[in-house]
Every structure is written in structure tokens, then in C-alpha cells.
Amino acid sequence: MTMALRLLVRRSSSLSLYRPVTLIHPQQQLSPFPFPFQSRGYVSEMRKSAFEDRIRRLIRNDIQYxxxxxxxxxxxxxxxxxxxxxxTGEQWIRLNKEFGPKEEIKVEVTMFQVSAPPAAAKDGAVTTANDLELYISMVVDIFKDEKTGILEFVCNVWPESVEIDKVFMRDQDGMTGKPYLGPPFNDLDDELQTSLYDFLEARGIDDELAVFLHKCMQHKSKNEYIRWMGSIESFVARKK
Structure with missing residues (x-):
């Protein structure tokens, strides 16, 4: 056998040891996820599940705290x-009582707000963060009979006192148009202001009620916050 023939046979034998190479068309793309369980949809779902689990864990931690x-x-x-x-589930509470044989009193109290109390809001004084306190908005409606209107007091309830902001008469069916609501309460005669405070105190709208309402609304705020967090956690956990 000649030298050239021996080289040809040796080259053919060595090539047979390798698998043939398959050429890929330039427009043909290889999948980056060769296995079914590594599909993009699977990875996306895993990330979504981990994200939702984190939200639920943070909510549960906050509730537990x-x-x-x-x-x-x-x-x-x-x-x-x-x-x-x-x-329950709302931002206000209602109190009711009867006073004497003819009067009915309805009190509606809303969640906390922040402002400077009257003592700190002096003319020309600069209000600082240290002056701010939580207060509650309160509306007191006093009914006597169907023929008369409703005497309504709009008040700010501070931690240990009740401050009248407005007092006026309105119809039992509510207010229509733009009725006259009287002057600012602080513009009234001092003796009349004192008499109106005495009028409310006689009906249990006093400093003791203010202390109770602040404690009551603290519980209300906490309860509503935990219910709110729990409803979000339940929604996130709900499956389609």
C-alpha cells in the first residue's frame, strides 16, 4: 500500500470516531430552556409566588407586632x-342617649386628626411640632320632636376637653342650599359661650367623655388597621 493510500485510510478511520456535526440555519434559534420545567412561564410564576409570599409575611409580622x-x-x-x-369597618362610631322625657341625643365621632390645641394657637405664636396633638371631630345632634329642628354642635375633642367650633339649627331632613349657620363660636358673647358649654355638660358631653372617646378611638383605629391588613393578606393569598 502506498504512503498516500495509508494516510487516506487513517484519516477516514479517525473521522469515523466523531459524531457528525449538524448545521443550524442562521434564522433558527436555540431555546435557552432546554427542559420543560425551566420554561419562562415557570420561572415567572415562581418569582410571583415568592413576591406574594414576602408581602404576606410582612403583613403577618406587622399584625403580630x-x-x-x-x-x-x-x-x-x-x-x-x-x-x-x-x-365595624368604618371610620366613625355613633353614641346615642335619651335625655329627659323628650330629648334624644346622637353623637358621631370620626377618626383622629392632628392640629395644635386652642391653648397653643395664640395670636402671633409660631406652632411647632411639639405643639401638635391628636384630636377627634365630633358632631352632636339634639332632637326634641318632629315639629322642631335639630340643634347641632360641631366640636373638636382634645385628649381632656371638648371645644365647640360651631353651633346652629338645621331641619331634621338635612340642609339644603346654603343656610345661615351663625357666626364663629368664639365671636359669641363670653357668657353665652359658657352657657352653651354648660348645656352640653348637662347632657354628658364633657371632659370625662373626651377622655373616654380618645381611648375608644385608639382601640377603634387599631382594630380597623388589623382588619385592613388581614383583608389584604387574604386577598394576596387567594388563588385563581
Whole structure:
């Protein structure tokens, strides 16, 4: 066998040891996920699940932190002669009582707001963060009979006092148009202001009620916050 023939046979034998190479068309793309369980949809779903688990964990941690500080409690149903409607899931509560044989009193109290109390809001004084306190907005409606209107007091309830902001008469069907609501309360005669405070105090709208309402609304705010967090956690956990 000649030298050239031996080289040809040797080259043919060595080539047979390798698998043939398959050429790929330039427009043909290889999948970056060669296995079914590594599809993009699977990875996306895994990331979504991890993200939702993190949200739920953060919510549960926050709820547990609040519960460790103080337990979730129901508001008391009565305070003195007032009955209390907690209005679960809403931002306000209602108190009702009867005063004497003819009067009915309805009190509506909303969530906390922040402002400077009257003592700190002096003319020309600069209000600082240290002056700010939580207060509650309160509307007191006093009914006598269907023939008369409603005497309404709009008040700010501070931690230990009640401040009258406005007092006026309105119809039992509500207000229409732009009725005259009287002057600012502080513009009234000092003796008349004192008499109107005495009028409310005689009906249980006093400093003791202010202290109770602040404690009551603290519980209300906490309860509503935990319910709100729980509803979000339940929604995130819900599967399609």
C-alpha cells in the first residue's frame, strides 16, 4: 500500500470516531430552556409566588407586632347613659342617649386628626411640632320632636376637653342650599359661650367623655388597621 493510500485510510478511520456535526440555519434559534420545567412561564410564576409570599409575611409580622403590643378588643357597648355603635369597618362610631322625657341625643365621632390645641394657637405664636396633638371631630345632634329642628354642635375633642367650633339649627331632613349657620363660636358673647358649654355638660358631653372617646378611638383605629391588613393578606393569598 502506498504512503498516500495509508494516510487516506487513517484519516477516514479517525473521522469515523466523531459524531457528525449538524448545521443550524442562521434564522433558527436555540431555546435557552432546554427542559420543560425551566420554561419562562415557570420561572415567572415562581418569582410571583415568592413576591406574594414576602408581602404576606410582612403583613403577618406587622399584625403580630400590633397584637403583641395590645390584644384586639371590642369596644364597650356603653359609656354611662350612652349606647355605643362601633360601626365595624368604618371610620366613625355613633353614641346615642335619651335625655329627659323628650330629648334624644346622637353623637358621631370620626377618626383622629392632628392640629395644635386652642391653648397653643395664640395670636402671633409660631406652632411647632411639639405643639401638635391628636384630636377627634365630633358632631352632636339634639332632637326634641318632629315639629322642631335639630340643634347641632360641631366640636373638636382634645385628649381632656371638648371645644365647640360651631353651633346652629338645621331641619331634621338635612340642609339644603346654603343656610345661615351663625357666626364663629368664639365671636359669641363670653357668657353665652359658657352657657352653651354648660348645656352640653348637662347632657354628658364633657371632659370625662373626651377622655373616654380618645381611648375608644385608639382601640377603634387599631382594630380597623388589623382588619385592613388581614383583608389584604387574604386577598394576596387567594388563588385563581
Amino acid at each position: 400590633e397584637l403583641d403590643r395590645s390584644p384586639l378588643t371590642q369596644l364597650v357597648p356603653k359609656f354611662k347613659s350612652f349606647s355605643i355603635d362601633e360601626r
